[in-house]
Amino acid sequence: MNLLSVVIIGVLGLLGVGLYALLITRNLIKIVVALQILVKAILLAIIMAGKVQGNMALAQSMALTVIVADTIVAVLGLALAVQIRRQLGTLDVQALSTLRR
Amino acid sequence: MWHILIIAGAIGCAIGAIVARRLLVSALWLAGTSALVALEIYLLGAPEIAVIELSVGAGLVTVLFVFAISIAGEEDLNTHSIFPLPAAWGLVALSLVLLAILVLPRAGLQVPIPGIEQFSTMLWDKRGLDVLLQIIIIFTGVLGVLGILAESRRTAHVESAKKLQEVREEVQV
Numbered sequence: 001m002n003l004l005s006v007v008i009i010g011v012l013g014l015l016g017v018g019l020y021a022l023l024i025t026r027n028l029i030k031i032v033v034a035l036q037i038l039v040k041a042i043l044l045a046i047i048m049a050g051k052v053q054g055n056m057a058l059a060q061s062m063a064l065t066v067i068v069a070d071t072i073v074a075v076l077g078l079a080l081a082v083q084i085r086r087q088l089g090t091l092d093v094q095a096l097s098t099l100r101r
Numbered sequence: 102m103w104h105i106l107i108i109a110g111a112i113g114c115a116i117g118a119i120v121a122r123r124l125l126v127s128a129l130w131l132a133g134t135s136a137l138v139a140l141e142i143y144l145l146g147a148p149e150i151a152v153i154e155l156s157v158g159a160g161l162v163t164v165l166f167v168f169a170i171s172i173a174g175e176e177d178l179n180t181h182s183i184f185p186l187p188a189a190w191g192l193v194a195l196s197l198v199l200l201a202i203l204v205l206p207r208a209g210l211q212v213p214i215p216g217i218e219q220f221s222t223m224l225w226d227k228r229g230l231d232v233l234l235q236i237i238i239i240f241t242g243v244l245g246v247l248g249i250l251a252e253s254r255r256t257a258h259v260e261s262a263k264k265l266q267e268v269r270e271e272v273q274v
Contacts, residue, residue, distance in 0.1 A: 001105070014111065016197050018115070020119070021118075029166070029169060033128070040138045043138060047145050047150065057218045062231075063147070064235070081173060
């Protein structure tokens with residue numbers, strides 16, 4: 001098994017875990033954890049693509065953008081979760097359905 | 102061999118982060134995933150991004166998670182999911198199979214590239230717009246967090262004003 005196959009399997013595995021967690025979890029903070037796992041998979045895929053193409057500088061530049069955007073998403077998501085917990089007293093996604101009324 | 106172990110460890114830590122019932126344990130498993138992914142990125146030949154991922158992904162984000170969990174508190178909600186589990190498994194399997202069908206035949210495809218450049222040249226000269234957008238994203242995030250937290254401060258003011266009013270009424274009585 002060569003390096004490319006190992007990394008692709010890793011990317012698919014992390015994507016699978018992240019997608020499954022996004023579908024089944026009800027806790028707002030765990031949803032942010034699932035998003036983080038998805039972004040780790042994407043980072044690995046971008047760096048591997050740069051290595052295969054021999055253009056690691058472009059891949060690193062893209063990966064840096066992804067890291068910055070991902071961190072801001074995590075910060076905003078956690079701040080929202082904290083506020084929802086303070087205002088509604090729960091982190092349950094299902095409890096947020098009361099917003100429809 | 103090392104690559105297989107690191108990738109398996111990263112996937113194991115990711116599964117641990119999802120399975121863990123306590124949010125704090127989940128955040129620590131996520132930090133493990135970040136650290137192992139950073140190690141793999143370093144071994145793939147991108148040390149700059151590996152260092153940034155290790156410090157931001159495994160450091161800063163973990164601190165933020167611990168901070169948020171300590172404010173929001175633990176809440177065990179793992180009783181049952183909204184989405185049916187077999188449907189979730191099916192969707193995940195379907196999306197992974199589709200992705201593998203799309204990716205694997207093109208895995209070794211070589212695209213001609215104009216020239217190899219240094220990371221700093223690429224980041225500051227060729228992708229200057231990306232850097233500008235990153236700065237805008239950071240400011241947007243900071244303003245967003247300030248906006249979200251400012252609302253709570255207003256709510257706290259309202260609550261303290263209500264308490265003060267209650268105390269005044271009690272004194273009058």
